[in-house]
Amino acid sequence: MGVMEKIKEIEAEMARTQKNKATNYHLGTLKAKLARLRNELFVEQSGGGGGGGGEGFDVARNGDARVALIGFPSVGKSTLLSRLTSTQSEAAAYEFTTLTCIPGVLNYKGSKIQVLDLPGIIEGAAHGAGRGKEVIAVARSADAILIVLDAGKEGLNRHREILEQELETVGIRLNQRPPDVTVSKRKSGGGVRFASTVPQTLLGPEPEKLVTQILREYKITTADVLAREEITVDQLVDVVVGNREYKPCLYLYNKIDTITIEEVDQLARQPHSIVGSVNKRWNIGDPMEDDLLKAKLWEYLGLTRVYTKRKGSPPDLEEPVILSEIRKGTSVKSLCSNISTQMLRDLNYALVWGTSAKHSPQRCGLNHKLDDEDVVQIVTKTIKQQQLDKNYTSLAQQYQDKHSKKRLEAKKQKQKKLRG
Numbered sequence: 001m002g003v004m005e006k007i008k009e010i011e012a013e014m015a016r017t018q019k020n021k022a023t024n025y026h027l028g029t030l031k032a033k034l035a036r037l038r039n040e041l042f043v044e045q046s047g048g049g050g051g052g053g054g055e056g057f058d059v060a061r062n063g064d065a066r067v068a069l070i071g072f073p074s075v076g077k078s079t080l081l082s083r084l085t086s087t088q089s090e091a092a093a094y095e096f097t098t099l100t101c102i103p104g105v106l107n108y109k110g111s112k113i114q115v116l117d118l119p120g121i122i123e124g125a126a127h128g129a130g131r132g133k134e135v136i137a138v139a140r141s142a143d144a145i146l147i148v149l150d151a152g153k154e155g156l157n158r159h160r161e162i163l164e165q166e167l168e169t170v171g172i173r174l175n176q177r178p179p180d181v182t183v184s185k186r187k188s189g190g191g192v193r194f195a196s197t198v199p200q201t202l203l204g205p206e207p208e209k210l211v212t213q214i215l216r217e218y219k220i221t222t223a224d225v226l227a228r229e230e231i232t233v234d235q236l237v238d239v240v241v242g243n244r245e246y247k248p249c250l251y252l253y254n255k256i257d258t259i260t261i262e263e264v265d266q267l268a269r270q271p272h273s274i275v276g277s278v279n280k281r282w283n284i285g286d287p288m289e290d291d292l293l294k295a296k297l298w299e300y301l302g303l304t305r306v307y308t309k310r311k312g313s314p315p316d317l318e319e320p321v322i323l324s325e326i327r328k329g330t331s332v333k334s335l336c337s338n339i340s341t342q343m344l345r346d347l348n349y350a351l352v353w354g355t356s357a358k359h360s361p362q363r364c365g366l367n368h369k370l371d372d373e374d375v376v377q378i379v380t381k382t383i384k385q386q387q388l389d390k391n392y393t394s395l396a397q398q399y400q401d402k403h404s405k406k407r408l409e410a411k412k413q414k415q416k417k418l419r420g
């Protein structure tokens with residue numbers, strides 16, 4: 001039986017099984033099996049775990065962040081790209097106008113956000129319908145996903161669910177944090193031990209038994225599992241499988257010019273959603289204008305502007321350094337490594353003005369987290385400190401060399417002995 005048939009069989013069995021306390025354990029086991037098979041299928045399809053490079057869609061990463069436009073055909077993705085960026089992507093009233101990945105750059109608050117227009121996807125995309133696999137591989141590479149929906153389409157809620165499901169299937173988790181669970185494999189026996197710092201109500205009456213069964217599905221028989229929050233079976237499976245991508249996702253209900261104001265009101269209440277019309281420029285303006293969509297994207301990407309200044313000069317307000325909370329973080333360390341590796345090496349401390357500082361300026365170390373619009377002056381080590389550092393590094397290197405030489409010598413001696 002192929003992987004696909006096995007998946008279908010398990011899905012059918014899960015649908016048949018009533019959800020209650022008595023079946024909890026059985027359902028949990030089935031879920032773990034299903035997740036394993038789906039993962040196998042995905043790895044197989046993307047060429048042996050190569051990360052799903054997405055043939056034909058090899059668009060180089062560019063700018064401070066990357067956003068992928070995901071949606072059904074003809075919802076207005078290309079119209080949106082042409083509105084947000086200086087790139088023109090062909091738009092038309094027929095489905096599948098776009099057949100490849102079209103990159104554009106959105107300039108906003110001094111940052112450059114790469115926006116990727118993509119072909120529309122349909123149900124079954126994750127398993128290869130249309131160019132779905134490639135589209136979803138691009139979604140995996142993005143820092144945030146913008147799901148575009150046609151507010152006037154029938155079955156709108158179902159569309160939202162299908163898109164979420166397609167992304168879920170390949171291990172993308174939308175607007176979720178990685179669960180606070182660690183699975184540490186042990187060398188010695190003793191089976192699977194489960195501990196939790198909080199009561200677990202979602203893992204059935206015998207959490208340890210279920211956890212053991214789920215881990216067994218992934219051939220883990222001895223491990224310590226520690227949960228620091230209440231978790232679901234799906235979350236545990238995610239941790240065990242390991243290759244999950246946690247992404248912020250914003251939903252744009254486009255074409256609200258085609259529905260009633262009551263309907264608009266309903267849609268605007270959906271979580272993580274904004275409503276608008278690309279054609280009418282409602283909530284989605286021109287590249288140079290500030291609008292709700294851009295403001296939300298900025299927020300979901302966790303972008304932060306930091307202005308640097310030199311001693312005795314005003315800050316450079318023209319060109320902020322853009323840091324991303326979800327990529328490399330917004331610490332002083334991220335700022336320095338963003339500028340140069342030399343800067344990171346030479347940093348003594350940073351002087352920080354702005355909302356992240358307790359007083360202005362505050363003297364901060366590498367781990368200090370910066371806020372949007374903070375001003376930072378990097379104070380480098382004195383020449384003497386740098387010399388001391390260098391001496392120390394070279395001493396450490398000499399020490400290491402000496403010892404590895406000794407070890408090599410000992411190894412040679414031993415081999416000589418063995419050879420007789």
Ligand SMILES: Nc1nc2c(ncn2[C@@H]2O[C@H](COP(=O)(O)OP(=O)(O)OP(=O)(O)O)[C@@H](O)[C@H]2O)c(=O)[nH]1
Nearest residue numbers: 073074075076077078079092096097098120278279
């Ligand atoms: N009424 C209305 N129509 C819109 C709006 N935005 C886009 N459209 C129309 O929707 C149609 C499809 O737009 P596209 O930008 O080609 O849609 P797409 O999602 O890129 O489509 P594919 O590339 O085929 O997947 C075009 O006729 C647009 O003019 C809007 O806000 N209101």
Ligand SMILES: [K+]
Nearest residue numbers: 074092094097
């Ligand atoms: K279209």
Ligand SMILES: [Mg+2]
Nearest residue numbers: 077078097098
């Ligand atoms: Mg298009």
